[in-house]
Amino acid sequence: MKTGLLAGVSCLLLLGACATTTTDAPVAETSATSQTAAPAKKKEETGLSNIQKVVTEDGVSAWLVSEHSIPIVALEMAWKSGEVNDPAGKEGASQLMVYMMNEGAGDLDSKAYATRMEELNMTFGCSTGKDWTSCSMYTLSENFEDAMDMVRLGLSETRFDEAPFARAVEETQIAVKRSETQLGTIAARALMEELYPEAHPYTRYETADSVNAVTIEDAIARRDAIMTKDKMVVTAVGDITPEQLKAVMEDTFSVLPETGETTDVADVMFKPALEKPILKELEQPQTLVVFSAPGLMRDDPDFFAAYVTNYILGGGGFSARLMDEIREKQGLTYGIYTSLSTMEHLGSWAGSAQTMNEKAGELIARTKVELYKMATEGPTQKELDDAKAYITGAYPLSFDTNTKIASQMMGIRQFDLGMDYIATRNDKINDVTLEDVKRVAASYLKPENFTFVTVGQPVGMSQIDGMVEAYLAGEDYEPVPLDSNENEID
Secondary structure: OOOOOOOOHHHOOOOOOOOOOOOOOOOOOEOOOOOOEOOOOOOOOOOHHHOEEEEOOOOOEEEEEEOOOOOEEEEEEEEOOOHHHOOOOOOOHHHHHHHHHHOOEOOEOHHHHHHHHHHOOOEEEEEEOOOOEEEEEEEEHHHHHHHHHHHHHHHHOEOOOHHHHHHHHHHHHHHHHHHOOOHHHHHHHHHHHHHOOOOOHHHOOOOHHHHHOOOHHHHHHHHHHHOOHHHEEEEEEEOOOHHHHHHHHHHHHOOOOOOOOOOOOOOOOOOOOOOOOEEEEOOOOEEEEEEEEEOOOOOOOOHHHHHHHHHHHHHOHHHOHHHHHHHHHOOOOOOEEEEEEEEOOEEEEEEEEEEEHHHHHHHHHHHHHHHHHHHHHOOOHHHHHHHHHHHHHHHHHHHOOHHHHHHHHHHHHHOOOOOOHHHHHHHHHHOOOHHHHHHHHHHHOOHHHOEEEEEEOOOOHHHHHHHHHHHHOOOOOOOOOOOOOOOOOO
16 A cells, blocks of 8 residues: 655654754855954854744644754645544545656656656655645755756646556555454454444445555545645744745645535544454464553643653663563563554554464463552653653654654644744653653553454463462462363353
8 A cells, every 4th residue: 555755743742852953154254345244144043942833824724843954854734534524435535646646747747747857856755644645745856946846746637547546456455365364453453342332433444445446536525625725734944934934835725725614523432341352363383462441632731641651661762661572581472562542533542562372371370470469559750751861851752853853843733732842842741750651550551451462363261360369479370271162251
């Protein structure tokens, strides 16, 4: 499946990093016929310390970081609408629409459009997710106006020619069929079926049939409904001025529709967690284990405390508790990780690991034990200090290129975190206290909050509770021999 250059922001969590750059103004030269030096030009503020807001006459707003030391411009565009608004039975319409955005426009067919992008040393591509649709453009500053004219054509004069559209359908169907056999997809859909409200838009997904049902007219309708001025936000970084950006934005975006229809989406409220793991049987030597529970929305006051807590539990790689206990000490997996998911209408706390079939029950049991310990005891002060030091210290790495800066700013805009977020983010991390992480862990990380899914041929499912009791008591567990025909999960 063809995707754009900007990934969905719900996975960024906007906890990347920040660097500030400045450019010195040139010193004025002294005239050969005068003994008086010309006044020096005022030093221009650049870098993340000076995000500027640019608004067109039509009300489309952009955040701009002018950085003139490198002759490159990165620009991100996003619209608050996506796959949740695909017509019923035509799931995949938005995917096909974004595929076509650089497959020919105006007088340029697919090949000519690609050739012209190469001539301008530019990239342009789009992607869509549940809640947002995004496009990215990257080019040399000397080609900025011409590159944005190509963006204008792509957004408003998309050709939707039959041959590239047929290719888009075929490639998307292949990707859909491939995903249906992937362990992660199987597990995610099992969780959605059991935990999400019935018929919620987040539970809808593309199938080969739904993609095949999408027509060119459907794709055009999705473009015109999504890519409108009222739902659009822009971020830009590079060798351009606010005046340049405003003029180009007005030329590029004035042709877009003013508004488009969208459907209101309710927040996801998880159903009660299941006591027994969900089993999706698949013949293979290893079992994928996925677990999920209600989490926090991005604007929750406890979000930063939860982010730090997650780093300690399973988000910190080899320094995380789960990795240390379940990989290093027990040798049950190559890796086990947890994450916070923050979508527009869903906050969840999830994790995953893969292990040998015969060790699946033990892995789940030991994971539950670590969740229990975190919920009842919380992290130590040293774990908290180490986590905050790493999280804040790694922040600048998210801002070491123009594209990263533009992407990070876009995420901030999408979650409405405020223009001062970059400056205040590390302070919010450092303000997290031991009491905060213990409170969050006690609220969200109880083992009974989590539903587990296994995909494979897991062994030991019926003995998980006994294992948990033994491990909490500091005892070894002796598995009970199972009849080969025993169905361990009701």
